[in-house]
Amino acid sequence: MDEYKWKTLSTTYVHKGPWATLRADKCEMPDGTIVDEYYVLEYPNWANAVALTEDNKIIMIRQYRHAAGIVSLEIPGGVIEEGEDKEEGMRRELLEETGYAFNSVELISTVYANPSTAGNVTYCYLAKGGKKVQEQSLDEHERIEVMEYTIDEVKQLLAENKIPQALHCTGLFYALMKLGAIS
Structure with missing residues (x-):
């Protein structure tokens, strides 16, 4: 090639x-x-996670996205800081945005948002065993609502096109396949 x-x-x-x-x-x-x-x-590299609580609920977040002018239902994630290990960065983002810590975090896919115009990578993780251990620790301009959904509810949200962020849909589809929830 x-x-x-x-x-x-x-x-x-x-x-x-x-x-x-x-x-x-x-x-x-x-x-x-x-x-x-x-x-x-x-752009810097990003990471996001399909984050499952101890009782097998998927943690979703809702926040305003100014460039698109929408309130977006998403999975937690964010920028991997320069010099930061990608898994450590994902665990940090999960803790900051949701207040949850996880027993395991597994890389399930690596994707590019738009390789024709940008070279950054998004690392998609599956996090399991989430437990609320602290309050959110948000950046100055973040306003994030944390929500929990069953796997079936998330599948329905995807079917109804209610999750607008393409990279987050990608992570959800990989995670649902890994969990055997879709084939």
């Missing part, structure tokens, strides 16, 4: 920010065609 790869000739940064960076790459395609400006968004 290397015969399909482009060669990056130069990179110019258009914007650098804490959550997103935009660069323009000048590239050469395998057939020699030059692409003068290919725009790439640089």
Whole structure:
């Protein structure tokens, strides 16, 4: 597949920010065609988790998402900090957003949000044995409501298109397959 790869000739940064960076790459395609400006968004890597409580309920969160202008039903997750182990980052995000700690956390998939414009990875986990151990510890701009649903209720929410975040739907489908709840 290397015969399909482009060669990056130069990179110019258009914007650098804490959550997103935009660069323009000048590239050469395998057939020699030059692409003068290919725009790439640089985001940090993310992790999310289908988090099951001790009584086998799936923890979901509801929060406002300004770019889309929606209140979104999601699974917990967030940015993996620079230098942070991805599983440790996931456990930290679960604790901060929900107040729950988990007996086990297993990586079930690695996906890209949009590999045509961004190179960051989302690590999807299945967390089991969740127990509430503290109150939420939210960032300054986070307002998150924690909710619990049965597996059947989550399957119905997916069937009714009530979970709008694509990466979270992906994680849910992988987890439901792993749990034998769908085939």
